[in-house]
Amino acid sequence: MKYTIVGCITKYGIDDIRPYVESIKQSGFKGEKLMLVYDVSQDVLNYLDKNGWLIAHSETQEHIILQRFRDMYALLHQYQTDVIIWTDVKDVIFQKDPTEWLNKWMRRDILAFSECVKLKDDPWACVNSGTTFPMEWEFGMKEEISYCAGTIVGKREAIRDLFIDIYRWSKTTANPEQLSDQAAFNVLLRLDHYKHSVEFVEQERGFVTQLGTVLINKDKFPLTEPTPVYKDGKFYNQKGEGFCIVHQYDRNPELKKIIYERYN
Numbered sequence: 001m002k003y004t005i006v007g008c009i010t011k012y013g014i015d016d017i018r019p020y021v022e023s024i025k026q027s028g029f030k031g032e033k034l035m036l037v038y039d040v041s042q043d044v045l046n047y048l049d050k051n052g053w054l055i056a057h058s059e060t061q062e063h064i065i066l067q068r069f070r071d072m073y074a075l076l077h078q079y080q081t082d083v084i085i086w087t088d089v090k091d092v093i094f095q096k097d098p099t100e101w102l103n104k105w106m107r108r109d110i111l112a113f114s115e116c117v118k119l120k121d122d123p124w125a126c127v128n129s130g131t132t133f134p135m136e137w138e139f140g141m142k143e144e145i146s147y148c149a150g151t152i153v154g155k156r157e158a159i160r161d162l163f164i165d166i167y168r169w170s171k172t173t174a175n176p177e178q179l180s181d182q183a184a185f186n187v188l189l190r191l192d193h194y195k196h197s198v199e200f201v202e203q204e205r206g207f208v209t210q211l212g213t214v215l216i217n218k219d220k221f222p223l224t225e226p227t228p229v230y231k232d233g234k235f236y237n238q239k240g241e242g243f244c245i246v247h248q249y250d251r252n253p254e255l256k257k258i259i260y261e262r263y264n
Helices: 014-027 041-052 062-077 098-105 122-132 134-138 156-170 179-188 253-264
Strands: 004-011 032-037 055-056 083-087 090-094 110-118 145-154 196-202 208-210 228-232 232-236 245-246
Touching: 004 014, 004 098, 014 041, 014 090, 032 041, 032 062, 041 055, 055 145, 062 179, 083 098, 083 156, 110 156, 110 208, 122 134, 122 179, 122 253, 145 156, 145 179, 145 208, 145 245, 156 179, 208 253
Parallel strands: 004 032, 004 083, 032 055, 110 196, 208 245
Antiparallel strands: 083 145, 090 245, 110 145, 228 232
């Protein structure tokens, strides 16, 4: 099985991506690493090349949050792999090799990872999802768990076509002022032709923790799962299993400082 970690960056410096790049290297991941790049310096390109990253160049034509899905759809028609591990870059670190977990537990074509809160209980989601897709929201979407568009795993063909659907849906919303990739992702997951191919993965299964909800807003949101355990500089689930991926750590300034110092 060939695994590829895929990220996307624009206007980031080396310091912005160092925790991501170095943590993957330290995790022992042996697959390929592919970065879709827009407006970055030659120093960044050299740094990625030095650390074994394949680089795909593109030019910004619209907001990067949306364009990245369109560009990855096109790229995945040419790039050959079996499984894509798609993540944000600036706020993600890898605590261990994700392929060990995936070899053991991946059963469906697309894996969606929980943010441990119902959409209706997250004020940001109420605006973002509720105003961009109001009909789907009222027909039951608001009662569903939120899943994060910044950490998705999928077989190449499945995630490729999911990406273009996220892009197309995000372009046809009721509220064009909202960037709606997250909202579109959550709508698509529940459509009949997708949901049978999706594995809805709880945080406690140990693949990824989304700290924006389970740590930063743990006292504000009625969470559906426990806050992860932080010990000796790493995050664990309640069974003491270290997460493969930690997402949104930079929303806590103290934690961000610790992680930046670790990888510098």
